Amino acid sequence: MTAAPATPAPATPATATAASRPARGPLSAVRRLPAALRPARPPAAVVDGAAAVAFLAAMAAERLGAAGDIRVGPVPALALCVLLAGALALRRRAPLAAYLAGTAALAAEALFVLPSPVSPYANLVGLYSLGLYATRGRALLGPVVVLPGMAAYFAGLDHTYPAVPAGVLFLWLLAWAVGFATARRQEERERARLLLRRRVVVDERARIARELHDLVGHTLNVMLVQAGAARRVLARDPEQTRELLTGLEHTGREALDELDRVLGLLRRQGPPPDLGSGAGPGALPAPAPAPGPGPQPGLADLPRLIGRTGQAGLLVTVRLDPAAGDLPRTVDRSAYRIVQEALTNTVKHGRGGTGTGPVEVTVTVAVRPEARVLDLLVRDDGCGVPGGYVPGRGLLGIAERVAMFGGSLEHGGGDGGGFRLRVTLPLG
Known part of the structure; x- marks a missing residue:
């Protein structure tokens, strides 16, 4: 039997540790600088709350500006504005309930108070959130609920062209479809990530x-x-x-x-390793050899x-x-x-x-x-x-x-x- 070349001597522990230790110095500090300066992402509740406050301010200003045309007093009108804005604050935690409450407020506002040019956009955000954050079964109720809300809103207008409701309905359904498709893609990616992680664990055990x-x-x-x-x-x-x-x-x-x-x-x-994208909160740090x-x-x-x-x-x-x-x-x-x-x-x-x-x-x-x-x-x-x-x-x-x-x-x-x-x- 022919002898094979001698295997090189293994590195000593000190050498292996030194080789695996990341380089420290001015260059590594510069590389870490963009991550240190990157602002932290605000919590979802803060984002939804800010959106709700912004819509409430816009709707309240519009209602006060049209106070002479409102069929009821300003208090019921502002109450409906609060309900519409509050639905946006809950659009992630309870998307179906939030959208139902917002649609009911929009219909009541159009039929009994005065149709608002701002309120429908709050309802549009709620419909998109229903498709994005609700479960598949609940999200499918979005196109069903949008029809009576849309009919009530345009019923409150004195006159409109027939093409306008059809175009608005198409835009609303398009927003729901974008949210629904995005959520399903995220589910597929998560399912693929979990399957890949499970396969990695099984292969490692084998x-x-x-x-x-x-x-x-x-x-x-x-x-x-x-x-x-x-x-x-x-x-x-x-x-x-x-x-x-x-x-x-x-x-x-x-x-x-x-x-x-x-x-x-x-x-x-x-x-x-964690198989998610990027270094998120669930990512596992790469262990040093x-x-x-x-x-x-x-x-x-x-x-x-x-x-x-x-x-x-x-x-x-x-x-x-x-x-x-x-x-x-x-x-x-x-x-x-x-x-x-x-x-x-x-x-x-x-x-x-x-x-x-x-x-x-x-x-x-x-x-x-x-x-x-x-x-x-x-x-x-x-x-x-x-x-x-x-x-x-x-x-x-x-x-x-x-x-x-x-x-x-x-x-x-x-x-x-x-x-x-x-x-x-x-x-x-």
């Missing part, structure tokens, strides 16, 4: 499960085989028992080191892996193409995990019986980059597979790794017995 299964499953199977062999020779060969127990201890220490490496990698990555163990193993670490599985009774032959030393890091790491899981399956299932007997199994591992793909073949001469076998977690984990790269996976009985697994991973 990735953690794969990493821990590949590591813990492989090591525990090797340790079980070593412990079983030590138990069998304990009485008749203490020296061999001592060697097996020493190997068991060494395997356990290596497993702890690798588990620490995997957990350190997960801690550096931190929680899944924390110092941790060295990089995960790759194909260059196959000798250590083979030494471990050799203690479990596997005779492994590796044919590693020299070009495999220049693989992308993600492909290199995934190829190592695939070989590790394939050898674990051989330890568990290729030996027959309980998998802890002294039967030796020959395994051939071939890794060869060709035509912009990595071809990986693992086959053994073990007891093979029963008819109609169902892939377990190990093969499912391999299939997930292969699917992430858009590669292909074949597994099943070999031509001369045993088990055969072949994987191709694209390199470009």
Whole structure:
């Protein structure tokens, strides 16, 4: 087997922390200046209250200016103005009730007081808010409610052209439609964001499960085989028992080191990011990479892996193409995990019986980059597979790794017995 280039030494914690710490100084302060000077957005209640006050002032001024034409006293007229403006203040919290109250006030004003040129625009804002802030079922009542309100308003006018009510009705329905369509788009975006976030969480959980299964499953199977062999020779060969127990201890220490490496990698990555747009109140801050163990193993670490599985009774032959030393890091790491899981399956299932007997199994591992793909073949001469076998977690984990790269996976009985697994991973 051709040795791969040495892996560069991992950065020390101090170096990693310094590399991940954002630059501080005049330039970073200038970059943060626009965000610091950006005014805070006022609360929705303040915006609605200001709009209500503005409409109330305009309607009250118009009513006072037309006091001579009002059919009733100024107090009822101003009361209707307060009701119309108050409906605007509640247009987000209770959009349907606010619009119904505003429409009723508009109709009463047109029929019993005097049609106002300002009040209809307050009602228009309420109709738009109904389409935007109400639930889908309640928002659909907007076009139904607008008809009697519009009829009452124009009934209070002495004369008007027939085209005017039709044009006003079209404008009102258009405002409702814009609000309704905007709300539905926001719902779709939120639904897509939640689905994407859920998918990210599911993928992250599956990735953690794969990493821990590949590591813990492989090591525990090797340790079980070593412990079983030590138990069998304990009485008749203490020296061999001592060697097996020493190997068991060494395997356990290596497993702890690798588990620490995997957990350190997960801690550096931190929680899944918030998938909303921009840095809103619900956004999660990007965690700074924390110092941790060295990089995960790759194909260059196959000798250590083979030494471990050799203690479990596997005779492994590796044919590693020299070009495999220049693989992308993600492909290199995934190829190592695939070989590790394939050898674990051989330890568990290729030996027959309980998998802890002294039967030796020959395994051939071939890794060869060709035509912009990595071809990986693992086959053994073990007891093979029963008819109609169902892939377990190990093969499912391999299939997930292969699917992430858009590669292909074949597994099943070999031509001369045993088990055969072949994987191709694209390199470009």
